[in-house]
Amino acid sequence: MNRRRFLLSLPPSMLAPAAFAAESAPRFPRASPVPGGVAKIRLGAGGPAPRVRLGAERVLVVREGGEWIALVGIALATKPGSTLRVEAERADGGLERYEVAVAPKTYASQHLKVRPGQVELSAEDLARYQRERAHLAKVIRTFSDAAPSTLAMLQPAPGRRSASFGLRRFFNGEARNPHNGMDIAAPVGTAVLAALAGRVIDVGDYFLPGRTIVLDHGAGLLSLYAHLSAIDASLTQNVAAGAPIGSVGATGRVTGPHLHYSVYLNTAAVDPALFLPA
Ligand SMILES: [Zn+2]
Numbered sequence: 443m444n445r446r447r448f449l450l451s452l453p454p455s456m457l458a459p460a461a462f463a464a465e466s467a468p469r470f471p472r473a474s475p476v477p478g479g480v481a482k483i484r485l486g487a488g489g490p491a492p493r494v495r496l497g498a499e500r501v502l503v504v505r506e507g508g509e510w511i512a513l514v515g516i517a518l519a520t521k522p523g524s525t526l527r528v529e530a531e532r533a534d535g536g537l538e539r540y541e542v543a544v545a546p547k548t549y550a551s552q553h554l555k556v557r558p559g560q561v562e563l564s565a566e567d568l569a570r571y572q573r574e575r576a577h578l579a580k581v582i583r584t585f586s587d588a589a590p591s592t593l594a595m596l597q598p599a600p601g602r603r604s605a606s607f608g609l610r611r612f613f614n615g616e617a618r619n620p621h622n623g624m625d626i627a628a629p630v631g632t633a634v635l636a637a638l639a640g641r642v643i644d645v646g647d648y649f650l651p652g653r654t655i656v657l658d659h660g661a662g663l664l665s666l667y668a669h670l671s672a673i674d675a676s677l678t679q680n681v682a683a684g685a686p687i688g689s690v691g692a693t694g695r696v697t698g699p700h701l702h703y704s705v706y707l708n709t710a711a712v713d714p715a716l717f718l719p720a
Pocket residue numbers: 621623624625701702703
């Protein structure tokens with residue numbers, strides 16, 4: 443049986459009837475169907491959790507306000523105005539299709555003029571960067587079945603949060619990858635805490651992000667902490683929300699000490715601010 447449903451991307455207040463909001467529905471992440479945001483799709487109340495996919499990637503499904511909700515991470519590279527097609531498979535094999543209209547969002551641009559040659563990597567560094575990028579892409583594709591019990595994250599270090607998620611950077615007019623996380627300014631040595639309970643799925647010292655740790659919170663929700671001076675958790679270790687996992691540093695390619703904090707949903711880096719109290 444194929445049913446087709448259409449979902450308009452509306453703010454959650456318009457999407458949700460009053461009764462829905464009045465129940466003990468988690469407020470996080472806030473819905474924001476834009477590139478780098480999260481779309482919430484209501485899947486109905488009945489049956490066991492449907493299996494949801496966006497293309498080849500599994501999507502996080504949670505029980506919220508007495509209903510199944512899919513939380514779809516929207517990649518920063520997604521074109522505003524485009525449509526994401528999401529498929530939900532019921533336990534009885536029934537397939538439902540949903541569409542998410544991606545709303546526009548303009549992220550700031552930063553143009554930097556640098557001496558030619560200053561941003562070019564040596565052949566050796568380039569090979570290392572590419573190897574590490576492939577490794578991290580594989581880590582980010584981790585999907586473990588148990589969904590997280592809560593989605594409200596703790597700020598992983600005290601300090602001023604940048605609003606630079608999505609910032610489009612240009613060096614001498616040439617586009618670089620947009621900034622895919624939040625930077626938190628803090629002195630070297632400040633404790634970095636797990637934003638949510640999870641399992642350590644990667645620990646490394648990489649060319650660009652420096653000392654880095656990645657946590658799997660379940661069902662495609664991951665968090666990544668970079669530029670650390672020290673890492674205090676080991677691979678496969680389970681950590682509680684708020685547990686110390688390392689210290690703020692300035693490792694990798696940085697201009698000063700800070701914590702780079704990224705959140706991934708179905709492999710898409712999404713704005714960590716959507717998971718944090720304002
Ligand atoms: Zn950063």
